[in-house]
Amino acid sequence: MHKETIAIHAGNHTDEGSHAVIQPIVMSTTFVRDDDGSTPKGFIYGRADNPNRAQLEKVICALEGGADAAAFSSGNAAGMTIFQSLKPGTHIIAPDDMYHGLNSQLKAMFNGILEFDFVDLTDASKLESYIKPNTGLLWIETPSNPQLKISDIKRLTRIAHENNIKVVCDNTFASPICQLPLSLGADIVMYSATKYFGGHSDITGGALVTAKNDGWWQNIRNIQQLGGAVPAPMDCYFLVRSIKTLPYRMRGHVHNAHLLAEFLEQHPKVENVMYPGLPSHPQYELAKEQMLAFGGMLSFNVKGGTENAIKVIQSVRLFTRATSLGGVESLIEHRAAVEPPDTKTPWNLLRVSVGLEHIDDLIADISQALDEI
Numbered sequence: 001m002h003k004e005t006i007a008i009h010a011g012n013h014t015d016e017g018s019h020a021v022i023q024p025i026v027m028s029t030t031f032v033r034d035d036d037g038s039t040p041k042g043f044i045y046g047r048a049d050n051p052n053r054a055q056l057e058k059v060i061c062a063l064e065g066g067a068d069a070a071a072f073s074s075g076n077a078a079g080m081t082i083f084q085s086l087k088p089g090t091h092i093i094a095p096d097d098m099y100h101g102l103n104s105q106l107k108a109m110f111n112g113i114l115e116f117d118f119v120d121l122t123d124a125s126k127l128e129s130y131i132k133p134n135t136g137l138l139w140i141e142t143p144s145n146p147q148l149k150i151s152d153i154k155r156l157t158r159i160a161h162e163n164n165i166k167v168v169c170d171n172t173f174a175s176p177i178c179q180l181p182l183s184l185g186a187d188i189v190m191y192s193a194t195k196y197f198g199g200h201s202d203i204t205g206g207a208l209v210t211a212k213n214d215g216w217w218q219n220i221r222n223i224q225q226l227g228g229a230v231p232a233p234m235d236c237y238f239l240v241r242s243i244k245t246l247p248y249r250m251r252g253h254v255h256n257a258h259l260l261a262e263f264l265e266q267h268p269k270v271e272n273v274m275y276p277g278l279p280s281h282p283q284y285e286l287a288k289e290q291m292l293a294f295g296g297m298l299s300f301n302v303k304g305g306t307e308n309a310i311k312v313i314q315s316v317r318l319f320t321r322a323t324s325l326g327g328v329e330s331l332i333e334h335r336a337a338v339e340p341p342d343t344k345t346p347w348n349l350l351r352v353s354v355g356l357e358h359i360d361d362l363i364a365d366i367s368q369a370l371d372e373i
């Protein structure tokens with residue numbers, strides 16, 4: 001079936017008691033056993049599992065075409081679970097343009113437990129040179145944040161697998177509508193559900209989807225249930241609700257982002273635009289090959305340095321000055337200012353999460369803001 005259909009139907013159970021069409025929210029933290037002590041529906045205790053969480057995991061898994069999925073209380077909790085599942089001493093190869101919250105997590109929480117190198121993964125031919133005898137995980141993030149760099153999932157995965165290295169791909173920027181890393185060879189896909197899955201800037205959540213239900217995955221499931229970084233039933237309910245419109249929302253995000261990128265690219269006060277759907281993107285051909293659509297995120301460098309970049313974000317009226325992404329409202333951010341001091345992000349870079357407002361209104365707003373320079 002197609003994604004539009006899966007997003008609406010996968011995992012939904014009509015309520016047997018009330019015949020409600022939409023699966024109700026189950027707040028109960030514990031579940032009744034039968035006389036013989038069995039648990040007929042498989043639910044025992046709310047930390048371990050819950051009907052709304054099970055539904056959320058089913059629909060995410062189905063959209064991704066995976067073997068199983070696990071939901072978490074945030075994207076960072078999902079990422080942390082991967083790192084916790086590795087044997088101490090394992091070496092991780094991660095991108096230099098990695099989501100800064102997970103980069104910081106590795107440095108702050110796994111220093112001395114795991115080894116990690118942050119390298120440029122846009123040139124897959126260099127991967128071999130980063131591999132050590134104890135390398136056990138390759139972390140891919142594409143398109144990357146905030147520079148929209150593209151890494152070749154298929155090629156990187158092939159090299160990693162030849163060297164017995166597992167591959168996890170942070171697919172938050174793309175969503176399963178724009179890219180399916182499992183179909184390109186990745187072992188596990190990671191999501192911040194706070195972004196496009198939630199889509200309305202009002203839920204924090206995360207997810208992992210696996211290609212294989214193997215021993216590694218069972219260890220991950222164990223960490224989810226014993227560690228307890230799980231989403232509440234209400235959050236799962238609202239995520240399921242939001243995911244029903246994900247394919248249509250993504251279409252709007254992609255449409256608007258593409259037109260905004262084209263507008264910015266020809267603007268005399270813009271130095272360059274980073275959007276994988278522009279032929280000027282250095283990895284446009286690769287993006288066309290591995291992505292199903294180019295996504296709703298873009299960054300651009302303003303001519304004249306930091307001062308002008310700040311002037312632009314001070315002058316926008318419709319765009320909201322805030323971090324995060326994937327909501328229906330457009331957000332703009334002076335990215336270097338929110339990243340750690342050693343950031344490689346250029347100081348004249350503005351990152352935009354293109355929302356679902358009318359494109360003419362978005363262009364008119366950014367245009368008047370650029371006129372202020």
Ligand SMILES: *Cc1c(COP(=O)(O)O)cnc(C)c1O
Nearest residue numbers: 074075076099145172192194205
């Ligand atoms: C937001 C984000 C995360 C972290 O997710 P949270 O839900 O904020 O914990 C990880 N990776 C990427 C690419 C993100 O944008």
